[in-house]
Amino acid sequence: MATSGTTQTRTTPPVLNATQMERYARQLILEEVGIRGQARLLRAKVLAIGAGGLGSPVALYLAAAGVGTIGIVDGDRVDLSNLHRQILHTTQAVGQDKTVSAQRTLAGVNPEVTVVPYQTVLTSANALDIIREYDVVVNGSDNFPTRYLVNDACVLLGKPLVDASILKWEAQATTFLPGRGCYRCLFPTPPPPGAVPSCAEGGILGALCGFAGARQALEVLKIVLGVGETLANKLLIFDALEGETRVVRWSRSPECPICGDHPTIHELIDYEQFCGMPAHDRSAAAVGPIPEITPEEAQALLANGAVQLIDVREPWEYEDAHIPGCRLIPMAEVPSRLREIDADNPAIIYCRSGGRSGKIVTMLRSAGYGKAVNLRGGILAWSNARLPTE
Numbered sequence: 179m180a181t182s183g184t185t186q187t188r189t190t191p192p193v194l195n196a197t198q199m200e201r202y203a204r205q206l207i208l209e210e211v212g213i214r215g216q217a218r219l220l221r222a223k224v225l226a227i228g229a230g231g232l233g234s235p236v237a238l239y240l241a242a243a244g245v246g247t248i249g250i251v252d253g254d255r256v257d258l259s260n261l262h263r264q265i266l267h268t269t270q271a272v273g274q275d276k277t278v279s280a281q282r283t284l285a286g287v288n289p290e291v292t293v294v295p296y297q298t299v300l301t302s303a304n305a306l307d308i309i310r311e312y313d314v315v316v317n318g319s320d321n322f323p324t325r326y327l328v329n330d331a332c333v334l335l336g337k338p339l340v341d342a343s344i345l346k347w348e349a350q351a352t353t354f355l356p357g358r359g360c361y362r363c364l365f366p367t368p369p370p371p372g373a374v375p376s377c378a379e380g381g382i383l384g385a386l387c388g389f390a391g392a393r394q395a396l397e398v399l400k401i402v403l404g405v406g407e408t409l410a411n412k413l414l415i416f417d418a419l420e421g422e423t424r425v426v427r428w429s430r431s432p433e434c435p436i437c438g439d440h441p442t443i444h445e446l447i448d449y450e451q452f453c454g455m456p457a458h459d460r461s462a463a464a465v466g467p468i469p470e471i472t473p474e475e476a477q478a479l480l481a482n483g484a485v486q487l488i489d490v491r492e493p494w495e496y497e498d499a500h501i502p503g504c505r506l507i508p509m510a511e512v513p514s515r516l517r518e519i520d521a522d523n524p525a526i527i528y529c530r531s532g533g534r535s536g537k538i539v540t541m542l543r544s545a546g547y548g549k550a551v552n553l554r555g556g557i558l559a560w561s562n563a564r565l566p567t568e
């Protein structure tokens with residue numbers, strides 16, 4: 179008894195230093211935040227999927243509020259046409275990796291925050307490992323395969339997911355808390371390919387992205403602080419042109435294939451196949467000169483079967499080391515052996531570092547092999563990713 183009494187009277191070291199007290203002063207005086215809430219924010223780890231129109235305001239507000247660790251997943255580079263809405267990035271950053279640009283901007287806003295960059299596309303192969311490290315996930319992706327992927331990964335790992343989407347003049351936002359339903363409960367099936375236009379096709383105002391992203395940031399802060407009512411089981415729909423806001427209530431579906439009473443999905447699946455569309459920024463889909471995939475994406479496709487893997491190097495290179503399951507068709511022989519390649523199924527073409535295979539992909543595509551893709555970085559990148567060779 180005497181010992182515990184002594185402990186209680188001893189002064190504990192301050193949770194926040196003088197700089198932090200000043201930096202966060204205006205939110206500290208909110209009774210729902212206070213020093214204890216600020217300490218929670220500083221300890222929190224939040225993952226933003228995408229450093230684009232939604233991810234930008236999300237990351238900026240979370241960094242400014244002192245969320246201690248912010249992970250950012252994005253495989254894109256900054257494009258001039260991004261800047262009117264993706265306010266993390268500056269004109270000087272055009273051409274740079276988005277995660278690098280984001281890290282620099284956020285360090286300027288709040289150097290106390292640790293930004294963890296993942297310059298990669300989120301895939302079934304890497305999603306669980308990345309998401310597992312975080313307390314809350316914010317979805318800022320603009321394509322359906324990634325939305326379903328992030329949802330399923332969050333359900334499987336029991337992570338809260340703050341979702342939002344924007345199209346033309348409309349923004350939607352909702353929150354999925356573990357045990358209270360998921361994206362599949364709300365949207366059981368993806369829309370048919372091409373039914374929903376992208377930002378590149380439909381157009382978007384940056385300020386609307388800011389509205390939706392700020393709404394997501396608010397959700398994250400409330401979840402971390404454990405205060406107030408979140409958007410769980412509520413879909414907020416904002417029509418910016420009419421200035422109208424609606425809230426549609428939704429609930430967990432007992433029939434949901436992943437969070438329902440009798441789930442049938444127990445691991446991540448092939449989301450491009452499920453949605454019938456590619457899992458990258460739809461605005462960039464048609465622009466890339468040579469369609470490429472990363473070693474991790476290739477591995478995920480191969481694990482799913484129904485994909486051809488073709489090595490276009492020379493036989494001696496093949497003998498030295500090759501990717502299991504590949505077929506050797508040396509570059510010079512491809513034109514005369516086209517019949518050996520099935521045009522109806524995806525074909526991953528690789529060489530040593532991606533140069534020769536890139537040329538073959540271009541040739542194949544012009545010959546009607548629309549599903550041929552290049553393995554970015556070739557077998558060197560594959561090995562660097564610690565994937566098996568034989």
Ligand SMILES: [Zn+2]
Pocket residue numbers: 359360361362363364430431434435436437438
């Ligand atoms: Zn569900």
